[in-house]
Amino acid sequence: MSDAALEGFSPYHAQCPTRSLLDRIGDRWTMLVIGRLAAGPVRFSVLSQDIEGISQKMLTQTLRALERDGLATRTVFPEIPPHVEYELTELGRSLLAIVMPVHEWALTHITDVLDARGIYDAR
Amino acid sequence: MSDAALEGFSPYHAQCPTRSLLDRIGDRWTMLVIGRLAAGPVRFSVLSQDIEGISQKMLTQTLRALERDGLATRTVFPEIPPHVEYELTELGRSLLAIVMPVHEWALTHITDVLDARGIYDAR
DNA sequence: CTGTATCCTGGATGATACTG
DNA sequence: CAGTATCATCCAGGATACAG
Secondary structure, three states, X not given: OOHHHHOOOOOOOOOOHHHHHHHHHOOOOHHHHHHHHOOOOXXXXXXXXXXXXXXXXXXXXXXXXXXXXXXXXXXXXXXXOOEEEEEEOHHHHHHHHHHHHHHHHHHHHHHHHHHHHHXXXXX | OOHHXXXXXXXXXXXXXXHHXXXXXXXXXXXXXXXXXXXXXXXXXXXXXXXXXXXXXXXXXXXXXHHHOOOEEEEEEOOOOOEEEXXXXXXXXHHHHHHHXXXXXXXXXXXXXXXXXXXXXXX
């Protein structure tokens, strides 16, 4: 990696954009929700079913945060019973795109990490 | 984004490599430590000073985790007083490389996010 | 200098009940 | 169906003291 690439990578403070982004996507649910939204608009109930283990509270909270940050839209269909769909914005899709390499790194190198752990723990 | 790129991106369970990686790098200190290690070997005390706000406990804990996962090495110089240096491994550098785009996304789009928040909060 | 050990607290998350 | 409200829980992380 070039020094230029590291230029400005000094996320030592809370105000650092990278720090705050990692705080946002590093929580337990955000990336899972974004990943599920990747395929297109999805209803609340579908998200609730597909994202195993998420509580209604955390799903709502996560979706509100995505909407607030401009990463997803919330569309209410005036029907009874209520019908709400969530969809990634352009910004949300761009975020997903740059996180995909992280996903791929994880898939590629998980064995390296697990091997390293095995060796470390054996000592 | 292509469907192929999304193939396998279903980190809905704790065992998912992406899930566990995000858990690791999503904590408050790991990426900050990796970023500081990027320039080369660094002593414990230097890390402690440069990474503002980190406690000794968390620095030790973070470094141990990096070492355990094969992302950094720990070298003890048999001197008095003690002298220990930490350095990224090849694996650690590869991780840093793929996180850099996330860093750049944050720098590029932080204003979009802040604008979106302003609009949302004004409602 | 480079750690460990201990205690403690806040906030993130879960569980449950309720509502338009 | 899509939430909100409330209470309970857990643990990451901080503070402090101590050690080799």
